[in-house]
Amino acid sequence: MASASSSTLLSLSNLSFISPTPIRSRASPFLPRKQKPHRRPPPLRCQKMYVPGFGEASPEAKAGKNLHNFFTYVAVRIVLAQLESYNPEAYGELMEFVERNSLNDGDEFCANLMRESSRHKGLALRVLEVRSAYCKNDFEWDNLKRLASKIVDESNTRLMRDYVLETSHEEN
Amino acid sequence: MASASSSTLLSLSNLSFISPTPIRSRASPFLPRKQKPHRRPPPLRCQKMYVPGFGEASPEAKAGKNLHNFFTYVAVRIVLAQLESYNPEAYGELMEFVERNSLNDGDEFCANLMRESSRHKGLALRVLEVRSAYCKNDFEWDNLKRLASKIVDESNTRLMRDYVLETSHEEN
Numbered sequence: 001m002a003s004a005s006s007s008t009l010l011s012l013s014n015l016s017f018i019s020p021t022p023i024r025s026r027a028s029p030f031l032p033r034k035q036k037p038h039r040r041p042p043p044l045r046c047q048k049m050y051v052p053g054f055g056e057a058s059p060e061a062k063a064g065k066n067l068h069n070f071f072t073y074v075a076v077r078i079v080l081a082q083l084e085s086y087n088p089e090a091y092g093e094l095m096e097f098v099e100r101n102s103l104n105d106g107d108e109f110c111a112n113l114m115r116e117s118s119r120h121k122g123l124a125l126r127v128l129e130v131r132s133a134y135c136k137n138d139f140e141w142d143n144l145k146r147l148a149s150k151i152v153d154e155s156n157t158r159l160m161r162d163y164v165l166e167t168s169h170e171e172n
Numbered sequence: 173m174a175s176a177s178s179s180t181l182l183s184l185s186n187l188s189f190i191s192p193t194p195i196r197s198r199a200s201p202f203l204p205r206k207q208k209p210h211r212r213p214p215p216l217r218c219q220k221m222y223v224p225g226f227g228e229a230s231p232e233a234k235a236g237k238n239l240h241n242f243f244t245y246v247a248v249r250i251v252l253a254q255l256e257s258y259n260p261e262a263y264g265e266l267m268e269f270v271e272r273n274s275l276n277d278g279d280e281f282c283a284n285l286m287r288e289s290s291r292h293k294g295l296a297l298r299v300l301e302v303r304s305a306y307c308k309n310d311f312e313w314d315n316l317k318r319l320a321s322k323i324v325d326e327s328n329t330r331l332m333r334d335y336v337l338e339t340s341h342e343e344n
Contacts, residue, residue, distance in 0.1 A: 048309070048310045049250045049254075049302065049305070049306060049310055050250065050253055050254075051246055051249060051250055051253075051310075052249055052250075052252070052253040053249055058312075058315075059242075059246055059311065060311070060312050060315045060316045060319055061319050062242075063239060063242055063316055064316055064319035064320040064322075064323055065323060066238070066242075067235060067316070067320045068320055068323045068324055068327065070231075070234075070235055070238075071320070071324065074223055074231055077223060077224055077225055078221045078222065078223055078224075080224070081222055081223075081224040082221075082222075106327075107327050107330075107331060110331055111331055111334070111335075114331065114335050115335070121335075124331075125332075128328045128331065128332070130221065131324055131328075132324050132325065132328060133221070134221060135320055135321055135324045136321055136324075137220075138220045138221055138223075139231065139232070140230075140232050141313070141316075141317045143230075143232045144232045144235055144236055144239070144313075145313045147232055147233050147236035148236040148239045148240055148243070148307055149307055149308055150236075151236055151237060151240045152240055152243065152303055152304050152307045152308075153304065155240065155278075155279050156300045156303075156304060158279075159279060159282055159283055159286065159296075159300065160297075160300070162283070163283075163286050163287070163293075
């Protein structure tokens with residue numbers, strides 16, 4: 001059990017870079033100019049950058065789906081930590097199940113857990129409850145936004161600084 | 173080019189289920205009772221569930237890091253869509269680079285892009301700029317929260333309904 005290691009690889013995007021749907025004209029300033037000037041639709045008021053290739057789903061939906069899997073992973077950890085203290089038997093059963101089953105797809109994990117045994121079914125219902133409560137009450141959404149902005153800023157600065165340092169070293 | 177397919181696999185967690193750090197007592201109602209009653213520290217006021225095993229980083233930081241990679245992926249798509257319309261040469265160069273280099277690690281991708289050639293360096297700086305602007309202005313954070321809650325609710329309902337349907341079918 002001490003060697004248990006479960007890595008959760010979540011596919012943020014299996015989409016091709018070639019969009020299967022025709023490119024939407026949302027916010028694209030580069031419309032073809034074949035139409036007659038006066039028959040062109042009024043310009044779109046959306047000032048956002050055009051994001052291609054997400055088909056029906058938005059980037060937000062894609063990210064939401066991935067967070068959903070992440071919340072399932074977190075919920076399993078929370079339940080394990082709770083069980084460890086006062087129900088070692090259930091803890092062992094859930095840990096053993098986690099070692100055998102991938103958490104990449106949270107819903108598939110829960111579906112399998114429900115069907116493992118009647119005791120596992122109880123654990124699965126608890127995971128469902130915890131992931132819902134975690135998503136709605138505990139997860140710090142404002143903090144997520146703040147941290148993501150900070151990571152972008154710091155990464156951009158670091159990448160440019162490293163590049164400048166590297167090239168100035170070469171010049172010497 | 174039409175066969176270009178790039179899947180972005182993001183590792184949401186490579187952490188072991190066994191926490192490398194001692195379990196923090198935050199929000200854990202199961203404190204050891206060896207201390208004298210009157211010398212116990214005042215109970216923690218945090219009502220959140222205890223999430224073990226994220227070490228120094230919080231779940232929010234973990235999710236933020238993953239969103240950062242996702243934003244890089246989105247930024248590359250945005251830049252590609254912009255270039256396709258008015259700079260086919262740069263579009264071809266970036267697309268060719270994307271086919272050769274994984275976007276799993278956004279920062280590594282950008283670092284490599286900067287060092288590919290001076291033209292690629294310009295594209296890399298544009299990707300850095302776009303991912304920052306996308307994160308801060310375009311990405312709909314409120315929508316993300318709403319969608320994630322909706323996905324959790326719908327998934328939980330669906331999982332339980334499927335299970336009930338399946339078991340009632342067996343009983344007949």
